[in-house]
Every structure is written in C-alpha cells, then in structure tokens.
Amino acid sequence: MFRLFFNWIIIRRIIIIAQFDNHIQAISSWSSGMDTYMSESWAVLSRMPQPSCVDIPRNFTLCHGIDYARMRLPNLVDHETLDEAVQQAAPWISLLRLNCHPDTQRFLCSLFAPVCLERAIYPCRSLCEAVKSGCEKRMQMYGFPWPEMLNCNKFPITNDMCIQPHENYQVNKSCTSCNQVGTYENILDHFCRSDLVLKVKLKSVSSNHIVVQKARSIKPRETEANLRQNDVELKLQLTENNENCPCSSAKAHRNKRYLAMAYHGRNGVLVLNLLLPWRKEKKALKMFRKLDCKTLGTQIRERARRERRKKLRAKAKAAAARLGLKMPNPRIITITCSFLSVRDLKQFDDKQ
Missing domain, CATH: 2.40.50 (OB fold (Dihydrolipoamide Acetyltransferase, E2P))
Known part of the structure; x- marks a missing residue:
C-alpha cells in the first residue's frame, strides 16, 4: 500500500514537471514571436524618413531670407526632399507678391520651410485665419480657391507652442495704400x-x-x-x-x-x-493696354511658369558650361537639364 502511494506521488511530480516545461516552451515561443514582431516594427520605423535640418537655399524663393536660415525636413505638408519642397512652393510666390496680408510669407513658410527645431511647430489657427481673411477673396477673384491643405481648423488654437501673427502689423493697418510693393x-x-x-x-x-x-x-x-x-x-x-x-x-x-x-x-x-x-521700366506698366482683368489669374500663372523655366534653363546652361558642354539651343538646354543631376545643379547654385 505504501509502495503504491509512493509511486503515485512520483507520477504526480512527473506530470507537474511536464506541465511546467510546456509553460516554459509556450513562454519561450511567445517571446521569440514578440522579438520577431518588434524587430520587424523597428525595421519599418527605420525606413521612415527621420527629421533632418537643411539650409534654406537661395532658389527657395518663397522662404529664402526669412527670419531663420535652416528648415526641417520632412516639412509640415509632407514634402520629404528639399527639391520637392522648392518645386511645390513655387506657385505660392504669386500669392506672396499680391501683398494681400503682411503675414502671408510667415504662414506659408511655417508649413513649406518649418523652422529647424527638435519638434515640429505648427502655425496657430489665428495666423491661418488672418492670412485667409486677407487673401481668400483675392485668390477667388482669379480662380484660385482656398485649398484644403490650408484648412485653418487643422491648426492648433493659439498657444505658446504655435506660430502666432505678428502684432506690430496692426499699427498702420488702416493706411495700406502707401505701403504697397511694386511687384x-x-x-x-x-x-x-x-x-x-x-x-x-x-x-x-x-x-x-x-x-x-x-x-x-x-x-x-x-x-x-x-x-x-x-x-x-x-x-x-x-x-x-x-x-x-x-x-x-x-x-x-x-x-x-x-x-x-x-x-x-x-x-x-x-x-x-x-x-x-x-518707373517706366516696370513690366506691369507695359501690360496695362493689353490687360484683360478677366484672365489675370491665368496670366499670372503663365508668367510664374515662364520665370521658373527661365531660371531652370539658366542653371542648366551655366552647369553645362562648367562641364565644358556647348548648348546654344534653348530646347537642348531644357532637355539636358532633365539629365543633369539635381545635386549638381544645387551645388552650382550654392556657389553663385
């Protein structure tokens, strides 16, 4: 009887040990799976573009010369490269030149060329609304709706952690006729x-x-x-x-x-x-006689495109000359420009 009882105790211990081993194996398997999951997750995160700081180049016309010299990439409108940011910001230069609000550049550059800080600083909603109130009607007049990407509800309510409107612009607000720019x-x-x-x-x-x-x-x-x-x-x-x-x-x-x-x-x-x-040499003055105000928006867009093409050709021609190439034909210049590396053109532009 005693022997049977002793055998039963031994068998019970074997069962408990076996169950414990199963738990250990399960935990080990879960840990291994978790390690795999975490390693895959970190691999995905490592492939995501990490914030970096770059100098605002001179060909970034919209924002070059603003209060700061370095910007954050990706910017706040999801442009991951400097070339993409420069290209997508170019159409907004015309709005800046309309002089529809003193804070237009401040607002647009807070998105296209955000200041280089550890964390992103968005424009305050009040800044967006101020620029929108000054510029939206002017944009609509020429066929440009206020875009969804600039929806003011997306931006934080005014606080210490967002970019606010300039306060000193209010001093001469009532007398804008004498403070116009000659663009x-x-x-x-x-x-x-x-x-x-x-x-x-x-x-x-x-x-x-x-x-x-x-x-x-x-x-x-x-x-x-x-x-x-x-x-x-x-x-x-x-x-x-x-x-x-x-x-x-x-x-x-x-x-x-x-x-x-x-x-x-x-x-x-x-x-x-x-x-x-x-000033007699102003191109705008020569346009008065043939100007059709109904198509002014189209004319402004076309002029902006011509200016961009002209700058691109000039850069391509200069870069080609530096490389010892002869390109007298503007069409050849334009075609060659597409084959020249953006980095090469940028390096040349930075040296000018």
Whole structure:
C-alpha cells in the first residue's frame, strides 16, 4: 500500500514537471514571436524618413531670407526632399507678391520651410485665419480657391507652442495704400480692382488725403483728354473712413511722378488704393493696354511658369558650361537639364 502511494506521488511530480516545461516552451515561443514582431516594427520605423535640418537655399524663393536660415525636413505638408519642397512652393510666390496680408510669407513658410527645431511647430489657427481673411477673396477673384491643405481648423488654437501673427502689423493697418510693393502681380491686381489709374504729380500731402495734378489717365482712357485740358486737381482720401495715417512714400516734388490708383468709396469720394513712384521700366506698366482683368489669374500663372523655366534653363546652361558642354539651343538646354543631376545643379547654385 505504501509502495503504491509512493509511486503515485512520483507520477504526480512527473506530470507537474511536464506541465511546467510546456509553460516554459509556450513562454519561450511567445517571446521569440514578440522579438520577431518588434524587430520587424523597428525595421519599418527605420525606413521612415527621420527629421533632418537643411539650409534654406537661395532658389527657395518663397522662404529664402526669412527670419531663420535652416528648415526641417520632412516639412509640415509632407514634402520629404528639399527639391520637392522648392518645386511645390513655387506657385505660392504669386500669392506672396499680391501683398494681400503682411503675414502671408510667415504662414506659408511655417508649413513649406518649418523652422529647424527638435519638434515640429505648427502655425496657430489665428495666423491661418488672418492670412485667409486677407487673401481668400483675392485668390477667388482669379480662380484660385482656398485649398484644403490650408484648412485653418487643422491648426492648433493659439498657444505658446504655435506660430502666432505678428502684432506690430496692426499699427498702420488702416493706411495700406502707401505701403504697397511694386511687384508685377500686386500692380496688376490693384489695376483690376481700381476705378481710376493715373500718372500724377503730387501737389500736397496731408494726414488723411493727397491732392494730385498734371494727371494722365491710364484707366479709364476716355478721361485722359478731359484731365489734360482742364489741368484738374484731384483729392484722394488715404482711407475709406477718412482716417489719419502716415504716408511716408508720398512727397510733393515738381519733378517726381507717381502711379496712383483709386476707387469710388462711399458718397462718391475717391479713395487711394495704391501709390508708387513711377518707373517706366516696370513690366506691369507695359501690360496695362493689353490687360484683360478677366484672365489675370491665368496670366499670372503663365508668367510664374515662364520665370521658373527661365531660371531652370539658366542653371542648366551655366552647369553645362562648367562641364565644358556647348548648348546654344534653348530646347537642348531644357532637355539636358532633365539629365543633369539635381545635386549638381544645387551645388552650382550654392556657389553663385
């Protein structure tokens, strides 16, 4: 009896040991599978593009010369390479040149060329909304809807960890007519939005208006004879609400001519829209006579494409000359450019 009991204890221990071995094998198998899973996961992660910092090159026209010199890649609109970012940012240069909001470059470059920090810093929603309010109608006027990629709801509500609008722009907000830029896009845009475009001399400048004389009408053309014959003096308000604001660009001088654009405000008063020193060589001024405002958006896009092609050909020609190649034909230059390495062109561009 005692022997049977002893045998039963031994058998029971063998069973327990066997079960324990099975558990050990199961744990070992699970651990091995987990190791395989983790190694595969890390392999996938290692193939994902890791953030890096690069210098903003001079051919990155939209953002070169901004407050910082180095940008983060991939950027905040999922461009993984610098060449891709430069190419995709190029169409937005025209919007920047429209001067529709002082923070346009700040907003766009926070996405296309984000500042080089350990973690990505997005633009604040307030910055997006400010630029959108200033530029959306101007974009729609020329057939450009506000894109989904710039949907302001995607961006964080204003806090210390996002890029906010500049505050000091509010000082001269009411007097924009004297703070315009003389870009091709901005001049033609104001031309199409103005009722009166003049080449003038300034007789006097006050805190809320200017008086012009010796006016030559560019738009509408039919008023030019009347202005010249009667030597009419015109009073142009600086703001819609006749507010006081500085106009440092306006100086009354007998030999100085200006390009002045105005629209009819409330009660029929003429409100100054743009004032710039007259320059004959401006390409935009030569466009006035043949300009069709209905197709201005198309013209701006085509001009931007021509500028990009011209720059590309110039780089290809210079790089080819450096390599001892002769390419007198522009078509050959364009074709050769597609075979030259982007790195080679970039290195050449950086040396210029």
